[in-house]
Amino acid sequence: MKARIFGFILCVALSSSAQANTPSAQQLAIQQESARLNSWFEEIYQQQLAFSPMQMTRSGSKLHYDKLDDFSEQALIKQHAWFNKVSTHMVESFNPQLLDKESKTSYDLWLYQQQIIQQSHIFRHSEYIFNQMFSLHASLPQFMITSHRVENAQDMRDYISRLKHLGTAIRQLTVRAEANMKHGVIYPAFALQAIAQQSQNLISGKPFAQGEKSPLWQDSLSKIAALQQHALISTEQAQILVKAAEQALLQQVAPAYQQLIDWCRASLPLAPKVNTGIWLRPNGKDYYAYQLAFHTTTRMTAEQIHQLGLDEVSRLTTEMEQLKQQLKFDGSLADFFSFIREDTRFFYPNTDQGRQAYLADSRTYLAKMEQKLPDYFGLLPSTALEVRRVEAYREQAGAAQHYMAGTPDGSRPGVYYAHLIDMAAMPKPEMEAIAYHEGLPGHHLQISVAQQLAHLPTFRRTTRSTVYTEGWALYAEFLAKEMGAYQEPYNEFGRLMTEIWRAVRLVVDTGLHAKQWTEQQAIDYFRAHTPINDNAIVAEVQRYLMFPGQATAFKIGMNEILSLRQQAEAHFQERFDIRAFHDLILGGAALPLHLLKQRLDDWIAADTQPRYLLNTAVVLERP
Structure with a gap:
């Protein structure tokens, strides 16, 4: 009898459980519409x-x-x-x-x-089509060299076809640049000179003239030689491919780049005598408001951003002053800045050995950081990370380091690129923070994880948001300290250097484009509040002149992520899980700040801690 009663109770329990697990009509409708x-x-x-x-x-x-x-x-x-x-x-x-x-x-x-x-x-007629940093005239050849893999003869024929299309692309872009000048988009002289020089670098040397092999010619020969070495093509086929590549470079690439060079030189007399922001254009105020909204995904005005920058510069200056005292430096903060700028202990030699040491030490920092990632992240990148020097044809003294994403399948690694032509612009104290920014746990981790989120639509996995992406990377510099980095006090000062650098950007970008500052005023403010090398300062200010609003995204994004973390810590208190928080922020891919905030609000409302299985997009909920 007891067995029958127990069996009855078990059947009722199982039936109730099945009913509880049966989706309601509303749930089914949501599942179907979402799918x-x-x-x-x-x-x-x-x-x-x-x-x-x-x-x-x-x-x-x-x-x-x-x-x-x-x-x-x-x-x-x-x-x-x-x-x-x-x-x-x-x-x-x-x-x-x-x-x-x-x-x-x-x-x-x-x-x-x-x-x-x-x-x-x-605003398509208000933009600079070319610039001195990340412009298509330089990135298209880089795409050919680094992204177009050649694994068989057809791949090489496609590469040569793309060389021909490269000429078409440069001509199309030049036509747009000429058209935009009629709408008041006048280029500063430094940009025109840099664009012309970079373009000349690409069509100098063989096969265009005597000298060393040009970048695209060297790449063509290397790719063809690799096919021949692996017996994938015959000697006769190799010769045909070499000739076809040479003709594409001479007949399509060279004339297009020469046209761009000629346009740059012809435009030089129109360049302003004193460089300043886009406020001078007829629609400059509206265009800058759009750029701020685009890069920050907020409704912050130029005045609000400027004041935030002033406040952050003041706060970080106080922290730098305190660290200077801990280091027992006898002198003012300005004296300490000069010490950091000038003392040879803080720089690698300006030699090939010094450049290799910079790359090697950056790799060491990243390798140590990689070991600590599982303690702070459930979602981890499966794509490899490499550290490389920027290619010679586009390298610039003092230009910012940057990251190029790998492929979602891991067949091409992510790359942290460093400009090493001038080692005096690459101080040791800040290199650790920048490695974390560009690599781990910064851009490489965030972008690689986004590519792996198979439960999200592909468009979300490939979307970029300046304020999210750069805000995360700057947050990653800060997080690295919590993860045990910056054991050398001068490197901790370097971290403060990189953060105040981004705070200065808020002041300088809005100063140039909304408050009518000149380039020199911006340089002077930068020099007064950071120990950054003069070449790097000039490169930075010129970057802001060509990319209105972009520089404001870093600090605004970092501050928002820190604010979201504080909200989560306040809610969960002792239940707060740092890995769960990071997985929440990373697990939605790059989002504008209002949608990122909504994501956190939903998490807090659900009062659960999401946890992701390593390298998957399967979400496990736990109280």
């Missing part, structure tokens, strides 16, 4: 990808491997019309009230991107 939207996002992403053969290559695909993107204004107009069309379709076809939280975030992100694209289209 339908995510499926649509994948279809639309493939349509969007068709606009960019280069993005296909970066993602590891060899579809349209023989083509580059269309950089004409007509292509921009076509893409803008397509985005409006599909966005309208999304709004008309899907019910946002029937989406799960992650799908609703994707829906909101797409609409946010549409708003940004609308503004971008309105």
